Amino acid sequence: MNQRLQALCDLSMGTAREYVGRHEYDGRVEDLSPEGVRAGLARLGGPPVEDPHDEAQLAAFERLVRLELGELELHRSNPLYHIAALDVSSYDRDYAPAAERAEARRRHLAAWPDGVDAAVASLDRVAAPVAEALLPAARGLAAGLDGPGAPGGSGEPQGGAPVGRDDPVAERALAAHGRLVAHLEAAAANGRRDTALGRGALERLLGTGEALEVDLGRLEERADAERDRLRAMLEEACGRLQPGRPAVEVVAGLLDDHPDAGGVLQEAQAVTAESIAFTLERGLVPGLDGECLVAPAPPSRRWALAMMSWAAPYERDAPSRYYISPPEPDWPAREQDDWLKVFSRTTLPAITVHEVAPGHFAHGRRLRQLSSDVRRTLHSPAFVEGWAHYGEEVCIEEGFRADDPRFAAGVALEALQRVTRLAVSIGTHAGTLTVADGTARFEADAFCFGSAARAEAARATFDPTYGRYTLGKLEILRLRDRARARWGAGYTPARFHDALLRLGSPPLGLMADALEGAGQLKG
Numbered sequence: 001m002n003q004r005l006q007a008l009c010d011l012s013m014g015t016a017r018e019y020v021g022r023h024e025y026d027g028r029v030e031d032l033s034p035e036g037v038r039a040g041l042a043r044l045g046g047p048p049v050e051d052p053h054d055e056a057q058l059a060a061f062e063r064l065v066r067l068e069l070g071e072l073e074l075h076r077s078n079p080l081y082h083i084a085a086l087d088v089s090s091y092d093r094d095y096a097p098a099a100e101r102a103e104a105r106r107r108h109l110a111a112w113p114d115g116v117d118a119a120v121a122s123l124d125r126v127a128a129p130v131a132e133a134l135l136p137a138a139r140g141l142a143a144g145l146d147g148p149g150a151p152g153g154s155g156e157p158q159g160g161a162p163v164g165r166d167d168p169v170a171e172r173a174l175a176a177h178g179r180l181v182a183h184l185e186a187a188a189a190n191g192r193r194d195t196a197l198g199r200g201a202l203e204r205l206l207g208t209g210e211a212l213e214v215d216l217g218r219l220e221e222r223a224d225a226e227r228d229r230l231r232a233m234l235e236e237a238c239g240r241l242q243p244g245r246p247a248v249e250v251v252a253g254l255l256d257d258h259p260d261a262g263g264v265l266q267e268a269q270a271v272t273a274e275s276i277a278f279t280l281e282r283g284l285v286p287g288l289d290g291e292c293l294v295a296p297a298p299p300s301r302r303w304a305l306a307m308m309s310w311a312a313p314y315e316r317d318a319p320s321r322y323y324i325s326p327p328e329p330d331w332p333a334r335e336q337d338d339w340l341k342v343f344s345r346t347t348l349p350a351i352t353v354h355e356v357a358p359g360h361f362a363h364g365r366r367l368r369q370l371s372s373d374v375r376r377t378l379h380s381p382a383f384v385e386g387w388a389h390y391g392e393e394v395c396i397e398e399g400f401r402a403d404d405p406r407f408a409a410g411v412a413l414e415a416l417q418r419v420t421r422l423a424v425s426i427g428t429h430a431g432t433l434t435v436a437d438g439t440a441r442f443e444a445d446a447f448c449f450g451s452a453a454r455a456e457a458a459r460a461t462f463d464p465t466y467g468r469y470t471l472g473k474l475e476i477l478r479l480r481d482r483a484r485a486r487w488g489a490g491y492t493p494a495r496f497h498d499a500l501l502r503l504g505s506p507p508l509g510l511m512a513d514a515l516e517g518a519g520q521l522k523g
Contacts (some may be wrong), residue, residue: 018090021312027107033118054374064209082119089298116176128191133458140299196431211509237409279357297323310364313376338450350410359388375504386472422467
């Protein structure tokens with residue numbers, strides 16, 4: 001691996017392992033102690049790479065890591081960096097023989113004591129709301145470690161290999177896990193309540209890795225305009241469904257029509273097949289192939305409602321996994337119902353085209369076809385999420401479920417949730433919104449209620465750039481307008497998508513290279 005890419009991957013081994021497929025990182029936990037981060041940052045940089053686009057992308061990622069871990073020292077305030085480093089759920093995918101994955105998982109668990117020591121040493125600035133929001137994910141890291149011989153243990157943990165409390169590796173891992181949870185519980189009880197990073201810090205976090213200058217005031221204006229456009233889209237769809245009835249009443253009925261906790265997975269698998277077939281028929285992502293399975297999210301990942309774990313570029317082919325977070329069975333019935341409204345028969349199809357096709361799954365398949373190491377390895381979060389979010393509206397334009405206005409309504413509802421994320425992230429980190437205020441904003445603007453609204457608002461405290469969905473979509477739409485103007489009658493969605501995805505997951509500020517011919521596949 002190029003030494004500059006390796007230095008970046010060394011600081012984010014979990015991402016490199018799961019989303020890039022660099023399995024030399026199997027069984028390893030990055031050193032996120034204060035000393036380890038300083039040493040890792042010192043290894044960044046090196047000779048330029050030959051391709052100008054790849055050099056610009058590599059440099060943008062280096063600047064972002066220096067900002068996150070060097071200047072802002074987010075590993076000291078955000079437990080998610082450490083939770084991601086410890087997480088063993090990636091060994092659940094069938095990228096290698098079961099015995100090989102089980103051994104890698106065991107080595108990973110053996111590294112937990114040192115990883116937790118590093119986390120406890122670093123996490124000295126955790127705000128109470130951040131600790132509260134991430135404690136369930138931290139606790140979920142240990143799912144499956146209470147195997148045979150333990151009270152209530154299932155004996156079948158993530159990764160496919162039973163590990164019991166009588167196993168010395170598991171015993172030491174569980175003891176370390178207990179130290180991490182206790183540290184976060186203390187932060188939840190005693191930490192400061194202020195979670196704001198500040199407007200300037202948020203602008204730089206949004207823009208640095210994207211090779212963009214971000215002005216939050218202008219971005220707020222764009223977000224408000226997008227919210228108004230989406231409300232009009234929702235009104236139109238609701239008017240087609242139930243003419244003359246207020247949209248808020250129509251939406252309430254739509255959200256109440258949802259499968260039960262078990263039925264969500266079954267219905268999601270059916271829509272998965274439908275979305276892949278539609279994407280293939282329309283040629284929206286050239287070269288789409290592969291298999292996508294639907295599964296309940298591992299406990300350590302249930303801070304997100306749904307996510308994709310794709311067959312990564314550098315690993316052997318295997319099914320990708322579309323994870324859905326079910327409501328917890330011990331929640332009150334009302335809270336479970338509020339959570340399941342997220343997966344209504346109106347919104348689940350929109351979620352699925354986002355996660356599967358033409359969204360994340362299809363994007364992941366395209367990444368496997370690239371030859372550039374930079375483009376296969378470095379994925380702009382705003383492009384990844386913006387592409388999938390953009391794909392929802394492409395499906396409307398191309399006629400997905402054209403005879404059912406519920407799909408357009410679902411896309412509008414999902415997009416309202418994403419644009420509300422942008423507004424709440426800005427308010428949270430500018431210091432003008434609390435988690436309670438953010439919850440109310442999601443309920444008022446995004447038709448998201450109860451525990452789901454609280455989870456969305458709390459996410460802003462530890463995922464400050466989760467407005468990237470809307471930012472990415474708006475920038476892709478802006479570039480599409482330029483492509484249409486430049487290519488004229490030669491424009492087609494397939495041509496635009498092919499040119500754009502040849503760049504992999506480019507920083508938003510570098511996407512225009514797709515119009516200049518810099519995105520050609522190499523080799």
